[in-house]
Amino acid sequence: MTNQLAALRCTGIAKGFAGIPVLKNISLTLEPGTVTALAGENGAGKSTLMKIASGQYSPDEGEILVGEHRLPAGNPQAANHLGVAIVPQELASIQDMLVYENLFIGRELRRGPFLNRRGMIAEAGRLLAPFGVAIDPEARMGTLPVGVRQIIEIAKATSRGARVLLLDEPTSAIAEHEVAQLGHVVRTLKAQGVALLFTTHKMEEIRAMADRVVVLRDGALVEDSPIDAITDDNIVQAMIGRELDDLFPERPACGTEVLLDVRGLVVGDRPPVSLQVRRGEIVGLAGLVGAGRTELLETIFGLRRAHSGTVHVAGKKIRPGEPASAIAAEMVLVPEDRKGAGAVLGMSILDNATLPRTGAFSLVGWLRNRQRTDAISSVMDSLLLRRRNLDQPVETLSGGNQQKVVIGRWLTGPVKVLLLDEPTRGVDVGARNEIYRIIVSLAAQGMAVVMASSDMPEILSLSHRALVMREGTFAASFSQEQLASSDIQDRIFRHASGQEAAPAKELRHAGN
Incomplete structure (x- = not known):
């Protein structure tokens, strides 16, 4: 730990929802000019911690200091004013607006009573230049790849004076070459003294971009180490609370038919x-x-x-x-977009698993509830699906368990x-x-x-x-x-x- 003033300090943060603890006594410090990876399984509390640090949620206990200033609980405007910005998984850019319009929304440049569009276009080009990506300020946002829109959101945040940048799953929806672009952006901001915190499931990205890795498990902080002082296996073990057997099982012999x-x-x-x-x-x-x-x-x-x-x-x-x-x-297909095409998130596990084979569980138009419950329960047990019961909405499951539902619903036949x-x-x-x-x-x-x-x-x-x-x-x-x-x-x-x-x-x- 250096003697310089921390960019952001979380002390004793606790948060629960409906009486269920999500974060437990989390203390975390981000230093200027450093990149910290926040790792953990789905449901570990990563996004909740980011939302508290960016003022979107109020903690039940603890406080956030930005520099020497205390962050008012549940006040995202105050967080922005103090220099904390978050780029969420679901980007907030307005698809029908142009790049420069998105960059200056809410703080448009004016010449008297009129918008200074020429000035905003020129300034947008200047703001985007350090990130090393050719972006036309007059392009429509909806025509750009997700990775480019993400960089624009980062440029918007830093142009408003952000000194702490929180990136929630920044690579989950972007192409491989866009990950490389993001890595360049992260290094550029680090050199400018910005403190960055990002979440990812990918070990190679933690290793490539982070100076330090912090691991949450079941809402508790269980690891905080310089990246050079910890192995990938140690990170995984901290995340899941046990030694991981070989990640990939042995391939079976295949037949000739x-x-x-x-x-x-x-x-x-x-x-x-x-x-x-x-x-x-x-x-x-x-x-x-x-x-x-x-x-x-x-x-x-x-x-x-x-x-x-x-x-x-x-x-x-x-x-x-x-x-x-x-x-x-x-023959069955498990699609890439499990949330958009694979499952109906608001429906229960039972109803989702019934959809592809409704006919098999029906008799003259009536669902045979006991038959489908027994069959679906058996399949989900075989897949080690973590659930309260079959009536649990799929949207409340982790990403891995959602995918098990999408796979498992075909396996009843x-x-x-x-x-x-x-x-x-x-x-x-x-x-x-x-x-x-x-x-x-x-x-x-x-x-x-x-x-x-x-x-x-x-x-x-x-x-x-x-x-x-x-x-x-x-x-x-x-x-x-x-x-x-x-x-x-x-x-x-x-x-x-x-x-x-x-x-x-x-x-x-x-x-x-």
Whole structure:
């Protein structure tokens, strides 16, 4: 600890909701010009602590000091005035407004009674320049990638004098190259003396950006260490309160029977794609954002209609553009956006799990409640779903448990082919381990699994075979043995970015 005045100091912070403690006696200090990672599983209290530090919530006990000033409880305007700003997961930018209008909303520059638009455009360019990203001040916010909008929100905060910046899951919804841009922004602000606190589930980001890591578990602060003084395993152990077995379970042997056979599938204006997946095989789809992985999975499942080509499941032809046909053939899709497309968050676990198979739990239009409750309870028990009961709303579950519901609701009936799109996005490390074990267990039971993932360790450690996608087609294929090579990540990136082309023979057989 240095002798300089702390940028922000939390002392004895406690907070509960409906009598349930969420934070317990948290004391934390942020120094100027430092980057602190706030780690912990979903539900550990990270977002609550940030909202208290930014004045959005009032603590039940304790106080916040910003410099030498006490932060009035539950007063975000006072927090902003004292130089504390938060960039939340759900960005507050107004999509229909221009970049410079967002930057100056509420403090517009004027020339007499008129808006000084030219002055705001010029000043916006000056404010954005230090962040090293080419952004047109006159671009409409809604047309920009999430990562760029995030940087604009950071520029807005710092232009208003923020000396403490809180970033809540800043990389959860942005592309890999945007993560690199964010890293540059963080380093720039650090050099300017800003104190930064950010949350993330990704160990590589903690290691790359943070000077220090603080871990919350069950609302208590259990670790506070310089990043160079703690290992990744120690961080994970602090988060989950136990030693984590090998994160990735051993892959099962796969069979020879082809369960998914995709031939000449044309998605949009992309080249035709062919793919075969065998019983018990896990095929990983790697690639950069926009490579076409989600579009391919949705077309195979029937959410999108292919221009041509065929899909067969265990020899049964799927009618194009008809998810009901896919489900009848025992093929299911777990989508990337579990909150928007995977689950109805306001509904209970029981009702969510009933939705895909309502017919199986109905008799002449009436739900057979005991049958569905028994079946769904059994499946959720097998997935180790943490819940109070089946009537609990899905929105009250952690991200990992929400994902278990989205996967588990298909497992009340037979499944031959499982399509997974970013199965662990926004899921903490403890729940990731459990989801990986679920995926491997389902493959061991004989399911054919196709998994699109932007998480390279998932691709390398779970897949029997990895296909690299670029511009909607397969750019390369790697066997399980090749995935273990020391240079495989570089090779995958080079194929994904178009820097290296696979031999024609390899491309012809990429999907097999």
